[in-house]
Amino acid sequence: MIERSLHELARALASKEISSVELTQLYLDRIASHDPRLNAYISVDPERSLAQARQADARLAKGEGGPLTGIPIAQKDIFCAKDWLTSCGSKMLSNFISPYDATVIRRFAEAGAVLLGKTNMDEFAMGSSNETSFYGPVRNPWRLDCVPGGSSGGSAAAVAARLCPAATGTDTGGSIRQPAALCNLTGLKPTYGVVSRWGMIAFASSLDQAGPLARSATDCAALLNAMAGFDERDSTSLDRPGEDYARDIAAPAGAKPLAGLRIGLPKEFFGEGCRPEVMRLIDAAIAGYRELGATTVAVDLPNMKLSVAAYYVIAPAEASSNLARFDGVRYGYRAPEYRDLNEMYGRSRAQGFGAEVKRRILVGTYVLSHGYYDAYYLQAQRIRRLIAGDFAEAFRHCDVILGPTSPTTAFRLGEKASDPVQMYLSDIYTIAVNLAGLPGMSIPCGFADGLPVGLQLIGDYFTEARLLNVAHRYQHANPWHRQAPTGFV
């Protein structure tokens, strides 16, 4: 049962082979047995999940089930879920029981999905290893002394160890794609504005985007179908006609299903900086794509090398503004002792935030402060436009861009924890996609020394359906994504 796709689970539920209560209980039992080793979940609430499963069973009994009805889904703890602890991985929100549902949570509930639990994450999604969580690090199911990636590390570890059929993540600079790569998963960051950010705790508002973390492109399409859509409550939500993201996958295909597809290979993705064992598998995947009928073309992203620098101005600047709301007044942590209002703010924030979050708030406050705004913030925004322009030019010559997701496989816990800059460079291949607002995916493409390697696929705006199909055709012919870590039986 745990290896079945979401579509197969929906069929099993519709045909009464299993009930939603049984399926939910199966995963709750797996979480109880295996999660102590992984720390993938922050909150599990069996009674609440099973109540939702009973409702789903009632709906299924009436024949009113949809593609996700009765299927348990893990939610990153960045999404507000009514009556659930919503911590965002921080001490600051370690007492925050959300009074409302995020739009993503509401959409899953309306689809009849069961909220299986809230997954661990880097504090306020700031990290690439899941080591900055107030709730402790998450371990990689493929090797327990390695990180699962971040910031959606709990969701990735949970899906990889089959402690849920699928999960959600959010991606500000690679936080869906990098953990997907490090845990042998398929993850999609949609075009900015496709999924509502309402009720999703903000880190960098112009970059944050939610998306699915699952085992296959087909599963990601089913999840995106539930997540995407216009939301009046999010001022950056795009008002576009609804679409079926699985439509290209469902279309009939011959022996060369990707004939006519032009894959752009940016030389900036294939230079120094990527480990050779990773690059070997990326090259093999390119050969795999040629067998499927695709052709390749060299493209340039000349400003991509500046993306990390621009990102570490823009993201902290937006974070310093967004996180100003955590002041110990309306919600969250308040320091036990203070003499006046300023001391209450200062101590609540000093004690409530972890080191990485504080660093980013300080960087952001500095680059936005008087006298530095032009040199840092505006300069970063100008470079952002250059980067977006590079992609626009590249997409005149190709349909998708391909490269590695991460320059390395999963690294050891603690290896980069004390060196922020080394950690930031884990995201050198993913950050530019967020700056441009494009959709990007990571799919499994093999193993180096027993650890998974991810292939990144980047599409032009609103081409998620095609991107998912490009991922799906590769997975159909090269089923790396079917490999599961051992030790979680």
Add this chain to the structure above:
Amino acid sequence: MSLTLEQVHRVAHLARIEISDVEAGHTLDRLNEIFALIEEMQAVDTQGIEPMAHAQDLAQRLREDCPLESGRLAMRDVFQAVAPETEAGLYLVPKVIE
């Protein structure tokens, strides 16, 4: 460019994050490493390039300036239930004006 200890204290004050001298010293080293990374941006000539604030250059949606949802007042208790200290529908903070 590199920051001074005094600047770290000033920025921490602006951000309302209490910071000890020992922490400030340690933070200074980390921030300077981060700024060394950011610095490479300064060499780029961006004259005439319009800053890009957002992934989609869209005009902000406007709507009538009136509440979209009714029952907001009834929700007040629910939203204040998660606050550290409230009284009679108000958030309590230390005395600001003598």
